[in-house]
Amino acid sequence: MSKPKMIRTCTVPMSLVFVTGMLPDLQKKYEMVLLSSSGPEWGKIREIYPDVKGLEVDMERHISLIKDMKSLWKIWFVFRREKPQIVHSMTPKAGLLCMMAARLAGVPVRVHTFTGLVFPTTIGLKRKILMITDWLTCICATHIIPEGEGVKNDLVNNRITKKTIKVLGYGSCCGIDLEHFDRTPEVISQAEKLHLDGVVTFITVGRMVSDKGINELIEAYVKLHKEYPDTRLILVGPEEKELDPLKSETMKAIAECPSINIVGSQNDVRPWFATSDVAVLASYREGVPNVVIEAGAMGLPQIVTDINGAREIIIEGENGTIVPPKSTNALYKAMKRMLNADYRSSLAKNARKLIASRYEQGFVRQCLYDFYDEIL
Secondary structure (H helix, E strand, O other): OOOOEEEEEOOOHHHHHHHHOOHHHHOOOOEEEEEEOOOOHHHHHHHHOOOOEEEEOOOOOOOOHHHHHHHHHHHHHHHHHHOOOEEEEEOHHHHHHHHHHHHHOOOOEEEEEEOOOOHHHOOHHHHHHHHHHHHHHHHHOOEEEEOOHHHHHHHHHOOOOOOOOOOOOOOOOOOEOOOOOOOOHHHHHHHHHHOOOOOEEEEEEOOEOHHHOHHHHHHHHHHHHHHOOOEEEEEEOOEOOOOOOOOHHHHHHHHHOOOEEEEEOOOOOHHHHHOOOEEEEOOOOOOOOHHHHHHHHOOOOEEEEOOOOHHHHOOEOOOEEEEOOOOHHHHHHHHHHOOOHHHHHHHHHHHHHHHHHHHEHHHHHHHHHHHHHHHO
């Protein structure tokens, strides 16, 4: 008896990292196919998983009606040819296009994971358009997985869907490998090369864009550094100057402050976490942010904004502190409080065990495997 075919889809191949780690387990039960836009990441994916079919169909991340229609037609053609029993999409544009194409192609099981919602942080016509696209995604999907309780509440309270939806486990789409994200001797050795004695180091990991709160973070840090010079800020992640650029004054402040270190994308963020004292997520919106889970696994106290996902991982006063989004002053006050070594230590001692109790990779993956068994 042949295995049922499953196609997992993301808008860009960079996001397939949330899927690839599960492929060996999934291949035991399913014929696996990956679909995403073209990109350099495909080379590594095909090298590691040569027996998994990879299909490249370009999708625009922003709204582009003509290009989106072309992508929809191409994806529909792929689904008609491949005849999968299940299509499971992640990320907004892949969700919209793949759920529509899968319904039109007659795919019996259509699953979409909402890793985060954009519309709650927008206004006016853009908000209405984004709500309609999420509504269409839900209409076309047979099953909907909100990554966290906050995402679930936004979908239900804004009447995006009336379908029964549930969070798998405690949320998170992939969990975390606690053996990998640990302060091993190898990681500590690498971190020591990056360490500065007597300096309190803050770190933020993610795209260097406005939506991640980088403008407010830089403004807050520059104010802090003027008062407390024995501090530094490490920015880990790529810039996206076309999609969501930082303010010009932010770029100027970064250039003029020698204690702000931009290190770009890193294949291994563990040494950077290990050399730091506090992790900061100043984002405007998330689903269940993996960087908060990773930083917690590495034993870091954290400052996060009061948004979906982050407030589900961080418990005020136990493993971190929560501040309002888009508030420079709140970030400044929280960072200033983190200069107290005793306060940082009290939060750090709980950081890893709270992550281990909810987001261990094996548990999170098993929740998804059980879900697949249930719906198929």
